[in-house]
Amino acid sequence: xxxxxxxxxxxxxxxxxxxxxxxxxxxxxxxxxxxxxxxxxxxxxxxxxxxxxxxxxxxxxxxxxxxxxxxxxxxxxxxxxxxxxxxxxxxxxxxxxxxxxxxxxxxxxxxxxxxxxxxxxxxxxxxxxxxxxxxxxxxxxxxxxxxxxxxxxxxxxxxxxxxxxxxxxxxxxxxxxxxxxxxxxxxxxxxxxxxxxxxxxxxxxxxxxxxxxxxxxxxxxxxxxxxxxxxxxxxxxxxxxxxxxxxxxxxxxxxxxxxxxxxxxxxxxxxxxxxxxxxxxxxxxxxxxxxxxxxxxxxxxxxxxxxxxxxxxxxxxxxxxxxxxxxxxxxxxxxxxxxxxxxxxxxxxxxxxxxxxxxxxxxxxxxxxxxxxxxxxxxxxxxx
Amino acid sequence: xxxxxxxxxxxxxxxxxxxxxxxxxxxxxxxxxxxxxxxxxxxxxxxxxxxxxxxxxxxxxxxxxxxxxxxxxxxxxxxxxxxxxxxxxxxxxxxxxxxxxxxxxxxxxxxxxxxxxxxxxxxxxxxxxxxxxxxxxxxxxxxxxxxxxxxxxxxxxxxxxxxxxxxxxxxxxxxxxxxxxxxxxxxxxxxxxxxxxxxxxxxxxxxxxxxxxxxxxxxxxxxxxxxxxxxxxxxxxxxxxxxxxxxxxxxxxxxxxxxxxxxxxxxxxxxxxxxxxxxxxxxxxxxxxxxxxxxxxxxxxxxxxxx
Amino acid sequence: xxxxxxxxxxxxxxxxxxxxxxxxxxxxxxxxxxxxxxxxxxxxxxxxxxxxxxxxxxxxxxxxxxxxxxxxxxxxxxxxxxxxxxxxxxxxxxxxxxxxxxxxxxxxxxxxxxxxxxxxxxxxxxxx
Numbered sequence: 001x002x003x004x005x006x007x008x009x010x011x012x013x014x015x016x017x018x019x020x021x022x023x024x025x026x027x028x029x030x031x032x033x034x035x036x037x038x039x040x041x042x043x044x045x046x047x048x049x050x051x052x053x054x055x056x057x058x059x060x061x062x063x064x065x066x067x068x069x070x071x072x073x074x075x076x077x078x079x080x081x082x083x084x085x086x087x088x089x090x091x092x093x094x095x096x097x098x099x100x101x102x103x104x105x106x107x108x109x110x111x112x113x114x115x116x117x118x119x120x121x122x123x124x125x126x127x128x129x130x131x132x133x134x135x136x137x138x139x140x141x142x143x144x145x146x147x148x149x150x151x152x153x154x155x156x157x158x159x160x161x162x163x164x165x166x167x168x169x170x171x172x173x174x175x176x177x178x179x180x181x182x183x184x185x186x187x188x189x190x191x192x193x194x195x196x197x198x199x200x201x202x203x204x205x206x207x208x209x210x211x212x213x214x215x216x217x218x219x220x221x222x223x224x225x226x227x228x229x230x231x232x233x234x235x236x237x238x239x240x241x242x243x244x245x246x247x248x249x250x251x252x253x254x255x256x257x258x259x260x261x262x263x264x265x266x267x268x269x270x271x272x273x274x275x276x277x278x279x280x281x282x283x284x285x286x287x288x289x290x291x292x293x294x295x296x297x298x299x300x301x302x303x304x305x306x307x308x309x310x311x312x313x314x315x316x317x318x319x320x321x322x323x324x325x326x327x328x329x330x331x332x333x334x335x336x337x338x339x340x341x342x343x344x345x346x347x348x349x350x351x352x353x354x355x356x357x358x359x360x361x362x363x364x365x366x367x368x369x370x371x372x373x374x375x376x377x378x379x380x381x382x383x384x
Numbered sequence: 385x386x387x388x389x390x391x392x393x394x395x396x397x398x399x400x401x402x403x404x405x406x407x408x409x410x411x412x413x414x415x416x417x418x419x420x421x422x423x424x425x426x427x428x429x430x431x432x433x434x435x436x437x438x439x440x441x442x443x444x445x446x447x448x449x450x451x452x453x454x455x456x457x458x459x460x461x462x463x464x465x466x467x468x469x470x471x472x473x474x475x476x477x478x479x480x481x482x483x484x485x486x487x488x489x490x491x492x493x494x495x496x497x498x499x500x501x502x503x504x505x506x507x508x509x510x511x512x513x514x515x516x517x518x519x520x521x522x523x524x525x526x527x528x529x530x531x532x533x534x535x536x537x538x539x540x541x542x543x544x545x546x547x548x549x550x551x552x553x554x555x556x557x558x559x560x561x562x563x564x565x566x567x568x569x570x571x572x573x574x575x576x577x578x579x580x581x582x583x584x585x586x587x588x589x590x591x592x593x594x595x596x597x598x599x600x601x602x603x604x605x606x607x608x609x610x611x612x613x614x615x616x617x618x619x620x621x622x623x624x625x626x627x628x629x630x631x632x633x634x635x636x637x638x639x640x641x642x643x644x645x646x647x648x649x650x651x652x653x654x655x656x657x658x659x660x661x662x663x664x665x666x667x668x669x670x671x672x673x674x675x676x677x678x679x680x681x682x683x684x685x686x687x688x689x690x691x
Numbered sequence: 692x693x694x695x696x697x698x699x700x701x702x703x704x705x706x707x708x709x710x711x712x713x714x715x716x717x718x719x720x721x722x723x724x725x726x727x728x729x730x731x732x733x734x735x736x737x738x739x740x741x742x743x744x745x746x747x748x749x750x751x752x753x754x755x756x757x758x759x760x761x762x763x764x765x766x767x768x769x770x771x772x773x774x775x776x777x778x779x780x781x782x783x784x785x786x787x788x789x790x791x792x793x794x795x796x797x798x799x800x801x802x803x804x805x806x807x808x809x810x811x812x813x814x815x816x817x818x819x
Contacts, residue, residue: 019806121635123566132568133600136684137656138635139644140566144628148646152626155667185701185784186802198641201629246606253646254599254654258626414717421710421717422745424752426760439761439818447764448751451744455719482734483722485743489768519735550735 004274006097008226008233009089009381011040011219012346017182017337020114021213029058029109030066032215037067040219041230042103049074049104051091053084053340056108063107074101080249082288082371083263085341086379090239092220102221108342109215118142119211134251143208143291144200145250146373150293151202152258157308161202164292165193166314167327168206168334171289174321175331178357182210183335207292209333216342218349227384234349237277237365237382240270243375250373259308261294264301264369267378271367272303275380279303282380283363284351285325286344289332294372299325302367321358329358341370348381388523391474392511401465403503403532406453410445410500418449444495450531450539451490454504467508468527468545475547480522487526487544494538502531502538509542522548565637565678573603576615581683586673587615588653599653620673621690622649627665645687647671658686693795693817699757699785704749706803708777711739718744728777740774741781746809750799753783754813758795762815765794769811779803788812 013035015021015028029052037044044067050060051074060075074095078084085108092104112118121140125131139145153159172188175181188206196205226233244262246255255262272278279302287298296310304325305313313319319327330336330347337343348366350356363383370377408414412430419429427434428444435443456462462469472483496502506529513523524546531539570578580587589601593610604611627645634640638658645659657673659665671687678684704710708728715725720742723730731739747767755762775781785799794816801809 120633121566123636126566127569129569129571129574130600132570132574134656135566136568137644137686138630138638138642138658139628139656140635141630141633144630144644147628148626148644151628151667152646155626186782198629198631200631201641251656253626253656258646417717418748421713422748422752423704424748424755426752426755428760434760439763446748446751448744448748448767449718451747452718455744457719458721484774485771487768487770488743488747489766490747491766492764495763 002274003090003093003097003239004237004276005223005235007093007220008223008235009218009345009349010221010226010229010231010233011036011038011042012217012349013037013039014216014339014343014346015109015214017180017212017214017339017343019182019211019213021111025110025115026058026062026066028111028213028215029056029063029107029217032109032217033063033067033105033107036105036217036219039231042219044069046103047105048072049092049095049101051076051078051088051104051106053077053081053088053108054079055081055084055340056110058107058109074104078377080371080374080376082290082340083374083376085288085345085370085377086239086368087241087370087377089218089220089236089345089379090241090377093236093239096220096222102225104220105217106220106342107215107217108340110340111213112338113211113213115213117211119208130248130251139251141200142250143203146291146293147200147203148253149258149297149373150291153293153297154202156259157311159296159311161204162190162194163296163311163314164203164207165190167289167292167295168193170319171328171332171334174329174358175335178331178336180357181331181336182212183331203291203293209290209338212337212339214337214339216339216346218342218345223384232353233384234352234381235384236379238271238274238380239377240267240274241375241377242266242270247375249375252373259297261297261301261372263376264298264372264378267369267376268302271378271380275365275382277365277380282325282365282367284329284348284360284366285327286332286348286366286368287327288341288344288369288372288376289328289334290338290371292334295327298369298372302369321360326360329356329360344368345379348379352381352383388474388478388513389511392471392508395467395470396508398467400505400507401467403505404454404463405503406501407457408453410453410496410498410502412443412498414452415445415449415498418446418452440495442497444497447492447495447539448490450492450496451529451541453502454531467506468525471508471511471525472547475523475525480547480549482519482550483545483547484519485543485545486524487542489542491540492538496533496538500533502533504529504531517546517548519546520548520550522546565684566635567682573601577601578682580615580617581675581685584675586618586620586685588618588649588651590614590616597651597653599655616651618649618651618673620649622647622671624659624665624667624669624671625654626667627659629665645671647687655685659688660686661688693758693787695787695790697787699753699783699797702753702756702783704781704783706741706775706777706779706781708739711741711777714745714748715742718742718748720744736774736776738776738778740776743769743771746771746775746801749781749783749801750809750811750813753785753799754797754815757785758815758817762817764813764815766814767811769809771809772807773803773805775801775803775808781808
């Protein structure tokens with residue numbers, strides 16, 4: 001039995017993306033869920049399932065209380081930070097496909113800038129035994145953890161800081177024309193990138209995504225029911241999770257090779273197999289971009305280019321809106337907002353509806369990936 | 385009501401301050417300085433001919449200069465009857481010593497012309513606080529000012545400043561030596577490693593069944609399934625496999641920038657540690673372990689270049 | 692003919708130390724944080740920064756450069772956010788947001804790398 005084609009995203013909703021929402025994380029979650037239901041043309045009373053991240057502070061029952069959702073028959077949470085994004089939709093799709101629930105809402109909401117900031121050293125995380133091989137040694141931020149991979153990638157393949165910078169330039173270019181993006185009308189040049197300060201060499205400030213306040217919610221129901229709702233459905237053609245050999249959270253430094261993301265390779269194989277398509281069938285790619293170097297590695301793991309050659313692929317303009325693989329037309333997490341990958345799924349839905357602000361014409365298949373450096377997940381969404 | 389609020393109420397009660405005449409009338413030299421600095425090339429401010437042909441029918445001052453005419457200047461002193469000055473003194477005394485302007489809403493009833501002599505009055509409108517801001521804890525002080533030429537009101541302004549106590553800079557708050565370090569969480573599976581560092585040994589887990597060397601360690605060998613881990617003492621020599629130069633944000637116990645290196649030990653496992661004493665860091669740099677005692681419980685391994 | 696919704700051309704100001712200091716003095720603002728870097732740093736700033744009277748002046752100039760020499764500025768209302776430090780590029784964006792009886796309301800945003808330095812509105816009257 002395959003989940004492919006059984007379920008669809010029928011509604012998307014979000015709060016504004018800011019640096020200080022001025023309200024509780026629960027309010028952000030409730031607002032996003034309500035907006036997504038309104039978008040789908042559904043009522044809170046239609047919802048019987050909720051899925052979120054284990055990192056989300058808003059419990060399913062708290063969100064249900066705020067929305068006035070009475071009964072839940074399915075509630076689930078996915079681990080590993082941003083790696084959970086697409087997996088929340090996978091959970092929802094499986095619940096819908098197996099009849100465990102009819103309408104499942106996936107959500108993620110936080111005050112990640114004005115409240116608990118991920119960019120700072122997480123003293124609480126240092127109390128984990130796995131992290132005791134990195135945090136006490138001074139490796140305590142996501143940027144530094146990714147920088148360790150990036151340095152080795154540069155060493156092995158000859159990639160440069162400019163190669164990473166091109167991702168930031170593309171994201172910010174796309175965000176510049178997206179009124180919902182934090183960096184609306186604020187494109188950058190490669191020079192801007194090169195002159196931005198070091199955060200953790202070889203990563204510069206402009207290699208790092210923002211910290212944002214906001215919430216995003218996605219309504220998942222059966223493909224059949226979705227067809228009768230208000231919006232054109234984004235059918236879930238594939239939904240996959242992946243964890244690799246000797247996997248750690250952000251610090252999988254003990255594998256033979258440090259230049260890949262084998263967990264994303266696992267996701268990729270699952271996606272192509274379920275969807276029955278390959279990389280050349282993807283019209284738009286929404287790739288997780290908390291830090292630029294991992295976008296290059298993803299392009300390689302997903303099969304868009306050979307190992308070590310992402311920099312040539314990018315420099316050739318492939319990721320532009322009119323290129324062979326338009327990347328993050330909403331501006332990604334570097335440009336729009338960092339909502340742990342969930343805003344990227346919403347963009348994929350808009351691209352399929354034909355309502356995106358930077359619309360890519362004739363979009364049939366959109367690939368979305370979740371957090372990198374951690375056990376992760378991915379989606380292929382398609383037209384009905 | 386606290387002391388600051390009481391003083392604010394007292395000053396607000398006094399209402400408008402007496403009119404204070406600008407030091408100089410509106411004049412072309414100051415206008416020229418202003419348009420030069422701002423880069424404003426509108427000829428109605430400086431070119432009599434062009435100005436004569438404009439809607440103004442003569443030279444005028446840039447409207448945004450309204451407040452400039454009555455600024456106190458380098459050695460000017462706010463009078464005791466100036467409500468903003470009085471409120472600033474109250475807040476200075478309470479320890480809110482820094483100031484930053486946050487809002488300025490100016491209305492220009494008409495453009496001013498050279499030789500007109502403006503006077504200003506100011507009233508304290510509102511003082512709210514203490515508020516936590518990005519700059520530190522502080523009070524928002526709002527005043528309204530009115531500019532006159534004779535008895536004619538020519539411009540008005542609502543002005544707000546934040547008077548704050550600067551947040552202590554992290555660097556000054558705690559000298560590096562006394563910042564707490566991040567300590568490892570230690571359990572049954574990992575305590576042999578930290579016992580080793582205390583004894584000046586860099587220990588690598590070695591499977592008691594198949595001999596697999598493994599770092600980081602764990603209770604069950606992923607190769608043979610044995611649950612009898614032992615260890616060997618590493619020579620403590622290896623090469624930098626990858627590294628990071630950490631600049632931001634600050635990390636407890638470290639002075640930025642600092643280097644963290646992932647070292648491949650000669651025994652074949654990789655291990656993270658701070659790298660110090662390297663003039664130039666590169667992949668492949670030969671390093672050796674050094675031990676730094678943090679306290680009786682904890683000794684940290686780190687790396688230094690090897691000759 | 693100016694329409695509501697029209698955008699002003701983007702304008703960049705390089706806030707060199709000379710610019711920060713000369714504008715502070717031209718607006719007769721002698722606060723040390725606008726001309727003495729050491730004191731500015733000791734007071735918790737990254738560098739010297741542009742004073743509010745200058746920001747008001749820049750906002751006025753941005754609008755009148757676009758609207759023409761005969762535009763009459765009636766109000767400049769601004770709220771300051773991130774400081775504009777020496778060496779920052781201050782980028783102005785503007786848009787006509789409404790038409791009122793006597794004129795137009797233009798919304799202006801000035802951004803520095805740290806965020807929005809100034810958000811404000813300017814009311815002007817222009818000859819019909």
